[in-house]
Amino acid sequence: MLPGFLESTYKKYKNDTSIFVKWLCEAGSKCGYAISTAQTVKEEPAAKGPRLKGKARKEAKQAINSQASGSLKPVPSEARIVSLKELLPLAQAIVNSKNPMSIPSDIMRAGFRAVSARKKCAGYFKNNTDPRDAKTARANQGHSYFISLMEEVIMALQPCFALSAGAEQTAKPDSKTTGYSIEDLENKFAALEVEEPIERSDDAQPINSKAPETFYELELPKNKENAEAEKLFALFCLFDDFQNLRTFVADLWTGYGAGRVDLITASVTTNAAFQLALRTQEEMQTAYPECGDYQSVLGLLMTMFSKPTGQTDEIEVDDRIVKWMFAPAHQILDSFCDVLIPNQVPLMKRGHFGVYNPGLDRDKMSDMQQQSQDLILFMELLPEFAFIERYRAPLVASDELTRGLIKMIESKNIPIWLTFATTVLLDIHHTLKDKADLGFKQLQAIGRRASGTLSRYQEFSQNITSPSTWPTSNANIIRELARGINDGILKDQIFPIKDKQYKKKNSLYSPETERFYLYKRHPILCGILAFRILLEMDHAGNTLCNAWGTAIYPAHFYNALKQKANPVKPWPMMDQLISIHTEERLFLGAAPKTIVDCHKQISLILGYSASSYAANRRHNKMIVSKNGPRGLKETSVLGEIFHEGLAADSNGNISFTLHNIEALLNEQAAATSKIKKRFNKTHRLTSLELLTALSTAIPLELPNLRFDYFTMHEQSITLLRRLQKELDPELRKYVGPGYIENESQLPFVALYVVMIACGSFKAAEAVGMDGEAVNSRLLEKAGEILDGFIEELGKD
Numbered sequence: 001m002l003p004g005f006l007e008s009t010y011k012k013y014k015n016d017t018s019i020f021v022k023w024l025c026e027a028g029s030k031c032g033y034a035i036s037t038a039q040t041v042k043e044e045p046a047a048k049g050p051r052l053k054g055k056a057r058k059e060a061k062q063a064i065n066s067q068a069s070g071s072l073k074p075v076p077s078e079a080r081i082v083s084l085k086e087l088l089p090l091a092q093a094i095v096n097s098k099n100p101m102s103i104p105s106d107i108m109r110a111g112f113r114a115v116s117a118r119k120k121c122a123g124y125f126k127n128n129t130d131p132r133d134a135k136t137a138r139a140n141q142g143h144s145y146f147i148s149l150m151e152e153v154i155m156a157l158q159p160c161f162a163l164s165a166g167a168e169q170t171a172k173p174d175s176k177t178t179g180y181s182i183e184d185l186e187n188k189f190a191a192l193e194v195e196e197p198i199e200r201s202d203d204a205q206p207i208n209s210k211a212p213e214t215f216y217e218l219e220l221p222k223n224k225e226n227a228e229a230e231k232l233f234a235l236f237c238l239f240d241d242f243q244n245l246r247t248f249v250a251d252l253w254t255g256y257g258a259g260r261v262d263l264i265t266a267s268v269t270t271n272a273a274f275q276l277a278l279r280t281q282e283e284m285q286t287a288y289p290e291c292g293d294y295q296s297v298l299g300l301l302m303t304m305f306s307k308p309t310g311q312t313d314e315i316e317v318d319d320r321i322v323k324w325m326f327a328p329a330h331q332i333l334d335s336f337c338d339v340l341i342p343n344q345v346p347l348m349k350r351g352h353f354g355v356y357n358p359g360l361d362r363d364k365m366s367d368m369q370q371q372s373q374d375l376i377l378f379m380e381l382l383p384e385f386a387f388i389e390r391y392r393a394p395l396v397a398s399d400e401l402t403r404g405l406i407k408m409i410e411s412k413n414i415p416i417w418l419t420f421a422t423t424v425l426l427d428i429h430h431t432l433k434d435k436a437d438l439g440f441k442q443l444q445a446i447g448r449r450a451s452g453t454l455s456r457y458q459e460f461s462q463n464i465t466s467p468s469t470w471p472t473s474n475a476n477i478i479r480e481l482a483r484g485i486n487d488g489i490l491k492d493q494i495f496p497i498k499d500k501q502y503k504k505k506n507s508l509y510s511p512e513t514e515r516f517y518l519y520k521r522h523p524i525l526c527g528i529l530a531f532r533i534l535l536e537m538d539h540a541g542n543t544l545c546n547a548w549g550t551a552i553y554p555a556h557f558y559n560a561l562k563q564k565a566n567p568v569k570p571w572p573m574m575d576q577l578i579s580i581h582t583e584e585r586l587f588l589g590a591a592p593k594t595i596v597d598c599h600k601q602i603s604l605i606l607g608y609s610a611s612s613y614a615a616n617r618r619h620n621k622m623i624v625s626k627n628g629p630r631g632l633k634e635t636s637v638l639g640e641i642f643h644e645g646l647a648a649d650s651n652g653n654i655s656f657t658l659h660n661i662e663a664l665l666n667e668q669a670a671a672t673s674k675i676k677k678r679f680n681k682t683h684r685l686t687s688l689e690l691l692t693a694l695s696t697a698i699p700l701e702l703p704n705l706r707f708d709y710f711t712m713h714e715q716s717i718t719l720l721r722r723l724q725k726e727l728d729p730e731l732r733k734y735v736g737p738g739y740i741e742n743e744s745q746l747p748f749v750a751l752y753v754v755m756i757a758c759g760s761f762k763a764a765e766a767v768g769m770d771g772e773a774v775n776s777r778l779l780e781k782a783g784e785i786l787d788g789f790i791e792e793l794g795k796d
Contacts, residue, residue: 002280002283003657005679005684006684006687007684007687008238008687009117010241013117016111018216018217019107019111020111021217022214023104028089028090028091030099031094031101082216082217087149087153088152091156102161108154108157115151120240121237121240124236125236129305151182154185234288235291235301238280238281238284241280242280243324245276245277245687250431252265257435263438263442263523264530266523266527268527268638268698269694269698271400271524272690273687274400291416292413293414294419305317326416328374329420329422329423331371333419336379336382337409337414345387345390346386347383347505348380348382350380353372353376358432358433358436377426378422384517386409389410391497393493395493396485397646397647398525398646398647399528401418401524404417404418425524428524429521436520436523437520439519439522439523439524439526439527440519442526443489443530444489447490447529447530450485453537454478454481456710457710458478458479460714467745469548470548470744477540478540485533489529492515492517492519495511498517499511534702535639537705538705539639539643541707541708541709541712545709548744550712550713550716551577553605554716555578556586556602556750556751556754557751557753557782558786559591559598560592563594563598564780568787568790570790571786574712576707577707581632585632585633586632588605595758595761598758599757604630636701636705637664638664638697638698638701640655640660641654641660661679661685661693664693717743719789720746720747721743722789723782731753735756756779757778760779761776
């Protein structure tokens with residue numbers, strides 16, 4: 001299901017209805033009206049487990065807070081069921097009360113949104129169904145009844161309206177607001193800028209609330225026809241959400257084809273749309289379990305939208321409705337499921353169904369010709385997913401569509417969201433045409449770059465003694481990462497299996513055209529694989545630099561040399577690192593401006609306690625911090641959201657929580673300021689608002705994710721080796737002959753230089769000299785070494 005702060009159309013309708021009905025019931029009760037038909041349904045809390053202590057208790061508390069902000073499990077609460085028949089008497093009781101009461105503008109907006117959702121559904125069904133059909137007429141009548149009732153209630157409440165933000169605090173019934181049409185009133189309230197009330201959704205409630213919050217629901221229709229109409233409304237909301245997602249994603253890939261959007265942004269946002277579609281369907285299935293499989297839904301909708309042809313027992317459905325229901329994609333998937341045999345892969349001879357021509361103008365093709373082209377394209381692509389499923393071919397990462405198709409091949413079950421996702425991939429091909437393999441080319445470029453980086457690192461690291469903070473298991477992870485990129489990205493893991501199967505069948509095929517067949521036709525998967533490479537390289541490189549100290553210690557050394565009378569030259573890669581992690585994080589607030597302060601901060605970074613520098617300290621011994629040495633922190637919100645869900649062997653769930661979405665929105669530019677403003681007020685987002693935030697944030701974070709920590713590590717080690725070699729006599733003199741035991745301790749060389757320089761300044765101050773005016777010869781020499789090193793980097 002969707003996290004509590006994300007709203008599908010149907011969930012938003014339910015929330016809006018609850019907000020309006022809740023106020024109506026509570027206000028009506030205050031005015032003396034006794035509700036006779038309301039029922040309260042309590043959701044029992046889960047049984048208590050054993051009492052937790054320590055770390056386990058802390059983690060459990062964090063999990064509870066996470067659930068409250070975006071859980072997939074419901075929390076204890078109450079649902080109050082109110083009959084439709086009570087609404088108008090409640091409104092009349094409020095209006096006729098001796099104690100005038102004003103209805104807040106935000107409550108009215110919620111009521112209008114609920115009506116608007118129903119109107120949109122009713123209008124769609126009315127325009128696309130046969131009014132002569134009794135069943136559809138009854139369903140349309142059910143929608144119309146709710147709309148007319150709600151409008152009658154709203155019109156009855158006119159004397160109680162507050163038409164300005166904040167007016168609910170002081171307003172009294174205003175005769176000036178009476179006499180408007182329902183359309184005029186809706187427009188007036190829609191124009192108001194007011195804070196929307198936060199209402200509990202089915203899977204979230206306010207954190208730290210002392211009592212369960214009551215969620216108000218209107219009584220579900222009891223007769224079969226009205227119950228069917230409610231189900232149709234839920235299905236309409238579902239398909240309408242999917243169509244909105246489809247339009248949003250189509251715009252992204254149009255931008256990608258035009259070079260305005262990068263592959264990773266388009267793919268990751270599209271994959272998030274698939275996840276949202278999946279969870280929206282799961283949400284609807286909670287109320288209507290029978291709607292999990294597309295076939296059952298198809299039968300219901302086809303009956304609803306069918307029109308007689310004039311011939312006996314023959315009906316037809318408008319092509320626009322067929323496409324709205326994603327029926328063409330379902331037909332392709334269903335046809336493929338029909339030919340599946342357990343433990344076998346259907347080998348499709350290229351050209352068996354015809355030849356797919358991406359250059360054709362679809363606008364000039366008939367619906368039948370379009371469907372034929374889509375059938376050719378996808379029927380030749382689907383066996384690739386069957387190879388993955390049957391032979392458990394490992395993938396570096398997986399998108400939701402790939403995961404869904406593999407599950408379909410296992411079960412032959414076709415969920416609704418999968419027909420939507422399949423349609424999206426077809427849309428992408430229609431947009432990119434003969435450029436559909438562009439994603440594959442870009443993935444290969446990213447893979448080659450990452451493979452080259454890891455190869456250089458492994459070669460550079462030979463015969464270097466690793467510190468205790470870099471165990472063998474970490475080195476093995478780096479090797480596995482390199483192997484995964486080489487085998488899973490730069491090589492086609494499916495091809496050897498496919499080649500063997502085709503040869504068994506003595507089939508004629510072109511091996512070269514079959515290599516990377518899936519990747520060349522699945523740009524979404526290519527973008528997800530590319531994104532996974534960046535996340536893994538970022539995480540592994542960050543861990544490497546932290547374990548060795550080859551980022552944060554050289555950063556402090558570099559900053560100290562910049563405080564000299566003649567500062568050192570810019571170190572481009574180090575400046576980029578500082579920009580990514582910020583001075584505030586790296587330098588515990590701000591970069592120190594004196595050598596003495598530089599030494600103090602380095603000691604704190606090493607793990608010495610800040611109390612070592614207390615003014616009233618009675619002894620000179622350094623106090624080691626219990627937290628240990630400090631290091632770089634992960635900077636990517638995207639990594640927090642997506643890292644685990646992209647793994648091919650994961651369940652694909654993306655970690656959408658209030659915390660990380662808030663962090664995501666905090667990074668946004670003015671383009672999403674309106675979304676951020678609404679989220680800060682209501683802690684709610686629509687699916688399209690979330691996708692907008694993602695598509696805006698990803699390009700901002702990608703440059704940081706592309707930072708090469710492995711090269712940073714290599715540059716630091718190379719510099720530190722040079723410092724150790726050229727400053728060895730001075731270091732032996734001031735620190736002692738055993739100042740380092742092996743190269744794993746090289747980062748300490750830079751720190752010793754700053755420590756010795758700090759000592760020189762303090763000694764000068766002790767004899768009455770201006771410490772900052774004293775030049776440390778060791779510091780100057782170190783600066784010359786760094787300048788020479790930077791010059792050589794510029795020549796490479």
